[in-house]
Amino acid sequence: MTDLAAINPTLLVFALIVASTPILLAALGELVVERSGVLNLGVEGMMIVGAICGFAAAYESQSPLLGFAAAALGGAALSLIFAFLTQFLLSNQVATGLALTLFGLGLAAMLGQNYSGEAVPATPRLNLGPISDIPFVGRVVFGHDWVVYFSLLMAALVWAFFKYTRPGLILRAVGENHDAAHALGYPVVAIRVAAIAFGGAMAGLGGAYISLVRVPTWTEGMTAGAGWIALAIVVFGAWRSGRVVLGAYLFGGVTILQLNLQAAGVAMSPELLSASPYLITIAVLVVISADRSRAALNAPAALGRTFHASS
Numbered sequence: 001m002t003d004l005a006a007i008n009p010t011l012l013v014f015a016l017i018v019a020s021t022p023i024l025l026a027a028l029g030e031l032v033v034e035r036s037g038v039l040n041l042g043v044e045g046m047m048i049v050g051a052i053c054g055f056a057a058a059y060e061s062q063s064p065l066l067g068f069a070a071a072a073l074g075g076a077a078l079s080l081i082f083a084f085l086t087q088f089l090l091s092n093q094v095a096t097g098l099a100l101t102l103f104g105l106g107l108a109a110m111l112g113q114n115y116s117g118e119a120v121p122a123t124p125r126l127n128l129g130p131i132s133d134i135p136f137v138g139r140v141v142f143g144h145d146w147v148v149y150f151s152l153l154m155a156a157l158v159w160a161f162f163k164y165t166r167p168g169l170i171l172r173a174v175g176e177n178h179d180a181a182h183a184l185g186y187p188v189v190a191i192r193v194a195a196i197a198f199g200g201a202m203a204g205l206g207g208a209y210i211s212l213v214r215v216p217t218w219t220e221g222m223t224a225g226a227g228w229i230a231l232a233i234v235v236f237g238a239w240r241s242g243r244v245v246l247g248a249y250l251f252g253g254v255t256i257l258q259l260n261l262q263a264a265g266v267a268m269s270p271e272l273l274s275a276s277p278y279l280i281t282i283a284v285l286v287v288i289s290a291d292r293s294r295a296a297l298n299a300p301a302a303l304g305r306t307f308h309a310s311s
Helices: 009-035 043-061 064-088 093-111 129-133 137-142 146-164 166-176 178-183 188-214 226-236 241-263 270-290 292-298
Strands: none
Touching: 009 043, 009 137, 009 146, 009 166, 009 188, 009 226, 009 241, 043 064, 043 093, 043 188, 043 226, 064 093, 064 188, 129 137, 146 166, 146 188, 146 241, 166 178, 166 188, 178 188, 188 226, 226 241, 226 270, 241 270
């Protein structure tokens, strides 16, 4: 019997934000990478490595903060392998990114063998005093841990970086025409390596949020395709940080809604409900791709193209 009244709006929106945060972190990192002209399909691998590095560090140190720091370093280190292969050895970006994901999944499974079923200290929520006690708004807006607010801050900083700073303009120029940027004297490879490392660190943080906050335990393959969704959200957001935030929260909302609908006893196949976030993501991408001229206009012109300095 369906009982939609059992769905608590406050808990629903609260859970939506928690579910969206790891995807938002990873998508923001990939946004910067792609704006530099590099297509890194290894986001899933970097997220799962960040998840195990963060969990292991938090478990051994009993400090969630150290766990997030280790996750960022782990994700960045894995991304630098991709950077070395694609920017110095000039390997194919698509093939290398796919290999990075497979490598990351295998590495995380190996590193996590001794941590299955273990627990880590909880990441505390920010204590904002009486503000947190305001009905609905207090719990939904002011009742989260610091990582949620950090992800929104990073979205604002990425937007400001591209819109108002000279380094952001240079990175965009590299992503649009790396040959012209090189001719003007900009270090194309160094800029792209820095962008790739930033993307890896953000993906690592996203993975750690899953293993330390959303599901505070270690389970093999626990990212469950979140990295692929982050990649899709960058396209959905037309390579703009504000739209990436919207896309991440849209996917997070669909994910949490389908769980609540299952709990409410909606007369629908549980398997179909579980697949609905991914099906909706695919549908949105198909609609966006239908207007090819607009998609091409928004995408960085040099995205996925190998840069080779002639002099």
